[in-house]
Amino acid sequence: xxxxxxxxxxxxxxxxxxxxxxxxxxxxxxxxxxxxxxxxxxxxxxxxxxxxxxxxxxxxxxxxxxxxxxxxxxxxxxxxxxxxxxxxxxxxxxxxxxxxxxxxxxxxxxxxxxxxxxxxxxxxxxxxxxxxxxxxxxxxxxxxxxxxxxxxxxxxxxxxxxxxxxxxxxxxxxxxxxxxxxxxxxxxxxxxxxxxxxxxxxxxxxxxxxxxxxxxxxxxxxxxxxxxxxxxxxxxxxxxxxxxxxxxxxxxxxxxxxxxxxxxxxxxxxxxxxxxxxxxxxxxxxxxxxxxxxxxxxxxxxxxxxxxxxxxxxxxxxxxxxxxxxxxxxxxxxxxxxxxxxxxxxxxxxxxxxxxxxxxxxxxxxxxxxxxxxxxxxxxxxxxxxxxxxxxxxxxxxxxxxxxxxxx
Numbered sequence: 001x002x003x004x005x006x007x008x009x010x011x012x013x014x015x016x017x018x019x020x021x022x023x024x025x026x027x028x029x030x031x032x033x034x035x036x037x038x039x040x041x042x043x044x045x046x047x048x049x050x051x052x053x054x055x056x057x058x059x060x061x062x063x064x065x066x067x068x069x070x071x072x073x074x075x076x077x078x079x080x081x082x083x084x085x086x087x088x089x090x091x092x093x094x095x096x097x098x099x100x101x102x103x104x105x106x107x108x109x110x111x112x113x114x115x116x117x118x119x120x121x122x123x124x125x126x127x128x129x130x131x132x133x134x135x136x137x138x139x140x141x142x143x144x145x146x147x148x149x150x151x152x153x154x155x156x157x158x159x160x161x162x163x164x165x166x167x168x169x170x171x172x173x174x175x176x177x178x179x180x181x182x183x184x185x186x187x188x189x190x191x192x193x194x195x196x197x198x199x200x201x202x203x204x205x206x207x208x209x210x211x212x213x214x215x216x217x218x219x220x221x222x223x224x225x226x227x228x229x230x231x232x233x234x235x236x237x238x239x240x241x242x243x244x245x246x247x248x249x250x251x252x253x254x255x256x257x258x259x260x261x262x263x264x265x266x267x268x269x270x271x272x273x274x275x276x277x278x279x280x281x282x283x284x285x286x287x288x289x290x291x292x293x294x295x296x297x298x299x300x301x302x303x304x305x306x307x308x309x310x311x312x313x314x315x316x317x318x319x320x321x322x323x324x325x326x327x328x329x330x331x332x333x334x335x336x337x338x339x340x341x342x343x344x345x346x347x348x349x350x351x352x353x354x355x356x357x358x359x360x361x362x363x364x365x366x367x368x369x370x371x372x373x374x375x376x377x378x379x380x381x382x383x384x385x386x387x388x389x390x391x392x393x394x395x396x397x398x399x400x401x402x403x404x405x406x407x408x
Contacts, residue, residue, distance in 0.1 A: 002059045005402075006035025007049035009067040009384045013370035014355055020283075020315040023348040030386070036070070038376040041404045046370050064400070067384035071351065072370050073142030073377035073403060075358035076332050078269050078290055080180075080323035081132040082125055082160050082167075083150045085116025087325045091298070100252070100299060100326065101224055110150070110184050113324050117150035117160065125163035130170060132322070132330065137173045140379035141332055142403040144173055145319075145362055147218060149180030152189075154204050157181045161213035172403040174377075176362050178246065179208055182219035182226060182234060193226055197234045205241055216266075216362075220248040221256035228259040235263040244363060250274045251295070261285045267361040269319070271304040272296060279305060283312035288361040290317045291353070293339035294327035306343040306353075317361045318353035334394025347390055378402045 011034040017027060035049030037056060045052060053061065090108045094100070103109050117125070129146070136144055146164050151157035161177055168175040181200045189196050208214050217238040221231045225248075235245045244266050249256025251270040257278040260268035268282060269290035282289045291304040309316050318339065322330035329335070332354065340350045356368030367375045379398035381389050389396055 002037060002039045002044065002056065003062055004035050004037050004049075004052055004056060004059045005062045006052070006064055007033045008035070008064060008070040008380065009033070010386055011036070011046060011070045011370065012351065012386055013046050014072055014351060015369050015371050017348065017352055017356070019357065019360060021313045022310040023346060023352060025346050025348050028348050034070070036370065036376065036378065041376055043370060043372055043374050043376050045372055064380065066382065068380040068400070069383055069386045069389065070370070070378055070380045071140070071386075071389075072355045072368055073379050073401070074140050074332055074354045075143040075362065075364070075368055076136065076141045076320050076322070077145045077267070077317055077358040077361040078292060078319035078321055079144060079330075080147050080149065080321070081144075081330070082129045082146050082148065082164055083113050083117050083324050084120035084125060084128065085113060085324065087112055087328070090325055091328065094299065104224060109325060111187055113150045114152050114186070118153070118156045122159050122163050122166070125160065126166045129163055129167045133167060133171050133173050133175065136330070136332070137171065137401060137403060139331070139333065140398040140401055142173055142377035142379070142401065143176065143359065143362070143364065143367060145176040145178060147178045147180040148214070149183035149218070152181060152183060152186040154207070157204055158207060158211075158213065161208065165213060174404065176216070177214040178216040178218050179205070179214045180218040180220070182217075182231075184220065184225045194230050197226070197230055201234065201237050205238065205243070209241060215244060216246060217243040218246045218248060221259055222248070222252055228255045231259050232263055235259075235265065239263070246361075250278055254278055257282055261287050266363055267317070270295065271309070272301050274305055276308070279308050279312050279314070282309065283314040288317050288357065289314045290319050290358075290361050291339065292319055292321035292327065293335040294329055295321045297329065297335060297338070298325075298327045303339050303342055306339065306345055310345070310349060315357055315360060316349070316353050317358040318350065319358060331394055333389075333397070337390045337393040340390060341393075347387060350390060375404060376402055377404065
């Protein structure tokens with residue numbers, strides 16, 4: 001059944017903007033007193049509300065009272081929200097002066113989350129994951145990428161991915177699963193880094209493929225994880241198996257983004273340590289540069305060089321990196337607003353990075369803008385000027401969210 005929603009004080013459809021490079025707010029199309037005509041979860045038209053109502057006299061109308069600004073639903077293209085336990089102890093150690101690597105060597109870090117996640121049952125992981133998904137959804141995030149990587153064994157990785165699949169069947173948010181079994185070398189694996197990657201390729205990825213648990217593979221390239229040479233071999237083999245690939249790149253040291261570009265990865269994520277060299281090669285590639293301000297805030301590190309990346313011509317997305325260790329907050333809008341202020345990103349650049357540019361990091365071309373034929377994933381903020389949304393730095397939340405046609 002067709003439904004007309006509106007009128008909205010402003011609609012920002014985010015159409016007509018380039019996928020790569022810097023933007024200006026003057027490029028934003030703003031539809032005043034607009035409406036959205038939708039059917040079966042798809043947008044049929046975005047135009048003047050009264051004109052749409054006159055042209056569709058028998059349509060069911062959902063009237064929006066008071067002033068509201070409508071945006072596409074946000075796409076969080078990098079999270080780790082399928083986990084058990086807490087790493088509050090790690091955070092306290094960091095704020096006391098210990099480094100991320102020092103904490104990991106002392107038994108904290110990723111391995112702590114692995115231990116707690118392995119001990120949790122699939123149903124428990126699903127329930128915990130759904131709570132985070134629902135919070136994200138009410139805050140306007142309608143598409144969420146979710147990684148494994150806290151299992152680091154065949155059974156535990158499959159358990160995580162099954163929990164993500166089970167959660168996807170219980171929410172109207174769109175969940176995209178990614179296998180991050182190459183998060184680090186497990187402490188209980190008796191072999192080298194390359195032997196562990198061979199183990200994933202030979203014993204885990206075929207099962208994931210057969211059971212359709214994920215279509216994407218990620219790897220952490222870093223001194224504490226895997227080197228570029230081993231990673232390139234792993235990514236090449238994963239692509240040959242039909243997986244899309246992405247990379248945790250340049251978080252503490254460089255090398256990861258260069259490997260991502262060589263592997264033709266769909267995205268290189270983190271980039272806090274990227275220099276002009278990495279910025280330029282990313283800008284000249286089709287690899288999306290995914291910035292993760294939540295990790296910078298959680299670790300007390302500089303933000304990724306988003307301004308330089310945009311000015312060089314890169315496609316820059318913004319994601320939360322929501323995880324139990326380095327980015328426990330998970331408030332995507334707040335993180336994007338704060339990074340935008342620090343990196344001098346205009347509203348158009350922030351909103352693009354949270355919507356259609358983030359969707360491109362997941363190879364999803366059916367969302368991220370409000371136009372005919374796209375998913376009716378939308379969010380409405382109780383204000384009369386889109387600039388209020390970032391001005392309030394995350395304190396202004398949407399009070400209406402539509403995800404795959406269902407209001408939450």
